[in-house]
Amino acid sequence: MxxxxxxxxxxxxxxxxxxxxxxxxKKKAEKTTYEADLIEPxxxxxxxxxxxxxxxxxxxxxxxxAIVVFSPLYLGVAALVKLKLGSPVLFTQDRPxxxxxxxxxxxxxxYKFRTMTDERDENGELxxxxxxxxxx
Numbered sequence: 001m002x003x004x005x006x007x008x009x010x011x012x013x014x015x016x017x018x019x020x021x022x023x024x025x026k027k028k029a030e031k032t033t034y035e036a037d038l039i040e041p042x043x044x045x046x047x048x049x050x051x052x053x054x055x056x057x058x059x060x061x062x063x064x065x066a067i068v069v070f071s072p073l074y075l076g077v078a079a080l081v082k083l084k085l086g087s088p089v090l091f092t093q094d095r096p097x098x099x100x101x102x103x104x105x106x107x108x109x110x111y112k113f114r115t116m117t118d119e120r121d122e123n124g125e126l127x128x129x130x131x132x133x134x135x136x
Contacts, residue, residue, distance in 0.1 A: 081113050084136050089114060 081089045091114045097106040118134040126132065 025038065077113055085114055085117060085134065091115075 078089050090111050093110050094107050095110045097108045100106045115134060116129065117134060119132050121125045121127055
């Protein structure tokens with residue numbers, strides 16, 4: 001059999017298999033499609049003594065203990081970032097957060113250790129993320 005006939009048969013088989021798969025997926029999608037119902041809002045409930053006072057104190061105590069325990073690790077990672085990537089050590093970004101009492105989203109500043117370089121091309125544009133991402 002000639003190469004052109006083999007290629008035509010193979011191409012036809014791929015096109016046919018793709019058409020069958022698309023048909024099956026469409027039928028499956030029609031079966032799983034649903035209409036969303038409105039969800040009733042959750043009623044406010046009265047908070048108890050634990051939720052009002054104790055939980056906040058416990059949260060602050062646990063967070064403080066975690067910062068103290070992990071601070072040597074944070075300092076080590078900060079030193080490595082400084083050596084391998086330079087300054088700044090921390091990456092900051094504004095992120096949308098919870099909806100406040102006024103009905104608007106609150107914006108908070110997120111901090112994390114830097115993992116990308118600031119390499120730029122000849123036009124001064126940042127290189128793509130996959131090029132700037134480091135193994136570190």
